[in-house]
Structures are given as C-alpha cells and as structure tokens.
Amino acid sequence: MGEYLDRGLHEECGVFGVYRQPDAAHLTYFGLHALQHRGQEGAGIATADGKTVHCHKGKGLLTEVFHSSDLDELKGKNAIGHVRYGTAGGGELANVQPIVARRANCGALAVAHNGQIVNAAELRQELEDKGSIFWGTSDSEIILHLLQGQQGPLLEKIKKACRRLDGAFAFLILTEKNLYAIRDKSGLRPLSLAKQGDGWCVSSESCAFDIVGAQLVRDIQPGEIVKLSADGIESYFYTDETEKNLCAMEYIYFSRPDSVLEGQNVHGVRRECGRLLAQEDLEHLFKADIVVGVPDSSLSAAAGYSEAIGLPNEMGLIKNRYVGRTFIQPTQAQRDLGVKLKLSANVPVVRGKRVVLVDDSIVRGTTSKRIVALLRQAGATEVHLRIAAPPIKYPCFYGVDMSTRAELASASLEPDILAKVLGADSLRFMSIEDLKQACGNTGLCTACFSGEYVTPLYGHKV
Numbered sequence: 001m002g003e004y005l006d007r008g009l010h011e012e013c014g015v016f017g018v019y020r021q022p023d024a025a026h027l028t029y030f031g032l033h034a035l036q037h038r039g040q041e042g043a044g045i046a047t048a049d050g051k052t053v054h055c056h057k058g059k060g061l062l063t064e065v066f067h068s069s070d071l072d073e074l075k076g077k078n079a080i081g082h083v084r085y086g087t088a089g090g091g092e093l094a095n096v097q098p099i100v101a102r103r104a105n106c107g108a109l110a111v112a113h114n115g116q117i118v119n120a121a122e123l124r125q126e127l128e129d130k131g132s133i134f135w136g137t138s139d140s141e142i143i144l145h146l147l148q149g150q151q152g153p154l155l156e157k158i159k160k161a162c163r164r165l166d167g168a169f170a171f172l173i174l175t176e177k178n179l180y181a182i183r184d185k186s187g188l189r190p191l192s193l194a195k196q197g198d199g200w201c202v203s204s205e206s207c208a209f210d211i212v213g214a215q216l217v218r219d220i221q222p223g224e225i226v227k228l229s230a231d232g233i234e235s236y237f238y239t240d241e242t243e244k245n246l247c248a249m250e251y252i253y254f255s256r257p258d259s260v261l262e263g264q265n266v267h268g269v270r271r272e273c274g275r276l277l278a279q280e281d282l283e284h285l286f287k288a289d290i291v292v293g294v295p296d297s298s299l300s301a302a303a304g305y306s307e308a309i310g311l312p313n314e315m316g317l318i319k320n321r322y323v324g325r326t327f328i329q330p331t332q333a334q335r336d337l338g339v340k341l342k343l344s345a346n347v348p349v350v351r352g353k354r355v356v357l358v359d360d361s362i363v364r365g366t367t368s369k370r371i372v373a374l375l376r377q378a379g380a381t382e383v384h385l386r387i388a389a390p391p392i393k394y395p396c397f398y399g400v401d402m403s404t405r406a407e408l409a410s411a412s413l414e415p416d417i418l419a420k421v422l423g424a425d426s427l428r429f430m431s432i433e434d435l436k437q438a439c440g441n442t443g444l445c446t447a448c449f450s451g452e453y454v455t456p457l458y459g460h461k462v
C-alpha cells in the first residue's frame with residue numbers, strides 16, 4: 001500500500017461518485033484524494049452534464065494527473081472517479097479509469113471499477129468470439145461490452161451483465177443523466193452511500209465522505225444496484241443469491257482507520273485485533289518491556305495489544321512521510337532502499353529493551369525481516385513479532401495483488417520456523433475465529449488465510 005510499507009499487498013482501486021452537486025468534478029477530486037492509498041498508478045474523473053459525458057484521466061497520482069483547469073473543464077453535476085493500482089491488465093493508459101464508451105444504442109457511458117472478475121478470461125474470450133474489440137486489458141472493459149450486448153433499458157442490461165460476472169466488483173456507472181452504484185453478490189469489495197445536501201455520494205471508503213462533508217447513510221448491499229436519478233434514489237438487486245463476505249484485509253490493512261465498514265470503525269476493529277492477540281501472551285506470563293507498532297497500518301493494533309498486556313506502547317519506529325512511491329520500484333535493490341528511506345528505529349526508545357513488535361501481515365517476509373533487523377541494530381535485546389491477523393497462506397483472486405503460494409512465507413513455514421527466518425525471538429498470529437470476532441462477525445472473506453474461496457475460481461490455480 002502506497003502510504004504504508006511495501007508488503008507485496010496492493011489493492012486494485014478506489015472509486016468515488018457524486019450525484020446532483022454543483023462542482024461535482026472538484027468534489028470527486030477531493031474524495032479521490034482520501035482514497036489515494038488505494039491506488040497511485042492512475043487516476044481519472046468523468047462528469048455528466050445531462051447531455052454528454054466528459055472525462056480526464058492519466059497515469060500517476062491525482063496531483064500529477066489533474067490541474068485546476070482540467071477540473072474546470074469537467075462540466076456537470078454528476079461525476080465518478082477512480083484511483084488505480086494496476087494489477088489485472090497492467091499500467092498502460094488504456095487501463096486507467098473511468099472508461100468511457102459512446103455507442104448509438106446506449107448513449108455515453110462511463111464505468112469505474114474496483115475489484116477483480118474471476119471469470120474475466122472466459123467472458124473476454126466469449127465477447128471477442130462474438131466480435132467485441134477491447135482497447136485495453138483491464139477487467140473493467142468487460143462490463144461495458146456486456147452492457148452493449150444486452151437488450152432493454154439500461155437497468156435491465158446492468159442486471160443481466162452482473163449475473164454473468166463472478167468475483168469481486170464495486171462498479172460505478174455514469175450515464176448522461178443517472179449514476180448507478182453496484183456491488184457484487186458476495187460484497188467482497190466495500191462500497192458506501194452518503195447524503196450530501198440535495199445529492200448523494202458513493203465511495204469505496206467512508207473516509208472520503210468526511211473530506212467532502214457528506215454523511216454516511218449505509219453500505220451498499222451485496223448484489224445491490226443503487227440508481228440515482230431525477231426520480232431520487234432507487235434500490236434493486238440483480239440476484240437474490242447474496243451473502244456478505246467483505247474482504248478481511250480491508251479491516252486489517254487496506255482501509256483507512258477513520259473509515260467505517262459494515263458499521264465498524266476500522267481503527268476500532270484493529271484495536272480489538274490487538275487486544276485479542278494479547279490474550280495468549282497474557283496466559284503465558286509473557287515478559288517484555290515495550291510494545292512497538294509498525295507505522296501506519298499497525299498502530300491501532302499495537303494500541304489494543306499494549307492496553308491488554310499492560311505494557312507501554314512506544315514510538316519505536318518512525319516513518320518518513322515525505323518519501324515517494326518506492327513500492328513501485330521494480331528491482332529488489334530499489335525496494336530495499338525504499339524501506340530504509342521509509343522507516344527508522346527510534347534508538348533511545350528501543351535500546352536495551354525487550355520489544356513486542358506488532359504488525360498487521362507477513363506476505364513474503366522480506367519487509368518483516370528488515371524491520372526486525374532495524375530494531376536489533378538499534379539495540380533491542382529481544383524482538384517478539386505479533387501479527388494482528390492470521391497467517392496468509394493462499395493467493396487472492398478478488399482484487400488484491402497477492403503473491404503466488406510459493407512466495408507466501410506462511411504457506412510453507414510454521415510460525416516457529418518463520419520466526420527464525422525473520423530473526424525474531426518468537427512469532428504469533430491471530431486465529432481466524434478471533435479475527436471474525438474482532439470484525440463483529442458481520443460476514444467476512446478469509447480465503448487468503450483459510451483457502452475457502454467464496455466463488456468458483458474458474459481457471460485460476462491456488
């Protein structure tokens with residue numbers, strides 16, 4: 001994640017939309033700013049003025065893609081926007097969203113998508129066999145082609161198209177007059193609705209509502225299509241076979257701590273994860289001096305762990321907030337340098353101390369190893385690694401750029417062996433049951449921990 005350290009964990013995207021608001025493009029720009037942690041490789045905004053759809057997009061951060069004059073040219077009271085981390089499809093401009101289509105039978109249409117369609121390859125082949133021409137390689141184009149191939153009013157076309165899709169998707173569709181917000185039937189990727197004056201906002205995360213002064217109303221439900229039009233707000237479902245399975249990594253890692261998902265504040269969930277993680281150490285009369293959280297995403301869990309275990313929560317690691325996007329540097333040497341630039345040990349705090357290092361995930365293990373080494377070099381006498389999540393053992397096919405099994409440290413190494421590999425004195429993870437409890441038992445995907453995927457996987461190999 002861009003604002004965090006590179007663990008080899010990247011979300012694909014964030015989406016934000018505005019309906020019936022003056023200055024829709026500017027509001028969307030600010031909303032996307034709050035979602036920039038979900039993707040830094042590309043950004044775009046499409047607006048609708050009742051007659052047509054305008055769009056501006058490009059590669060890079062929002063501040064690199066948009067200048068004030070670009071926003072001024074995006075006319076209209078309705079808008080959708082997107083920030084992209086490009087896994088499926090690669091980083092070329094054709095894959096930057098929103099994607100706009102102008103066809104005689106549909107009018108102008110813009111689509112922005114977060115997630116990953118598991119049966120994308122099969123659908124793409126079928127569409128190409130029928131004559132569809134794709135100009136990029138992202139999953140998001142598939143929905144546009146599916147819409148073109150359906151008969152009837154747009155709402156019915158959307159329902160029919162969504163029934164063909166398997167996997168994780170949160171779509172925003174903008175027409176000349178209306179905005180549709182759609183969530184997959186498993187609710188894998190988050191999507192929330194907010195009220196703003198006479199209009200509405202939709203967002204991958206509620207933290208973006210706070211920036212633009214909108215009030216969170218609710219999560220869009222699995223399988224739901226919310227239509228925003230001159231008639232107001234309408235809710236439809238494209239299927240009644242729905243089940244809530246929100247990505248657990250949204251709580252653990254991706255979402256901002258000030259977001260609310262399924263009624264749960266993300267900081268609160270992480271803090272509870274830390275508290276539950278401490279229970280076993282409490283039972284075994286574990287001895288240490290201080291608790292140190294890895295900034296930023298593990299600070300909430302470290303606070304919960306420290307409260308429960310009764311040890312001071314210290315700032316033993318300092319993040320340099322002004323380092324650029326080192327995580328997209330392609331070589332290992334560049335990534336190594338990136339971690340050193342991003343994180344320093346606070347030597348007077350950790351020297352001579354037995355440290356409990358609280359982190360939120362181990363993917364390949366390379367980052368954890370470097371952080372343990374940083375603390376030892378700074379004089380920590382012991383480093384006990386505590387992970388406020390279960391071990392990641394399986395790849396994700398729902399929009400998180402997770403390594404193959406062979407690259408996942410916990411897929412082949414038990415915690416005691418992994419502790420030695422990482423240079424830690426001990427290592428413990430959370431159980432899946434405790435994670436579900438911390439998340440309020442609201443319905444969670446835990447496939448990367450358990451291997452129990454919530455959809456068919458088609459040709460994907462675990």
Ligand code: SF4
Pocket residue numbers: 188246247248249250395396397398399400445446447448449
């Ligand atoms: S497999 Fe893991 S990362 Fe992927 S959606 Fe499920 S919980 Fe999230």
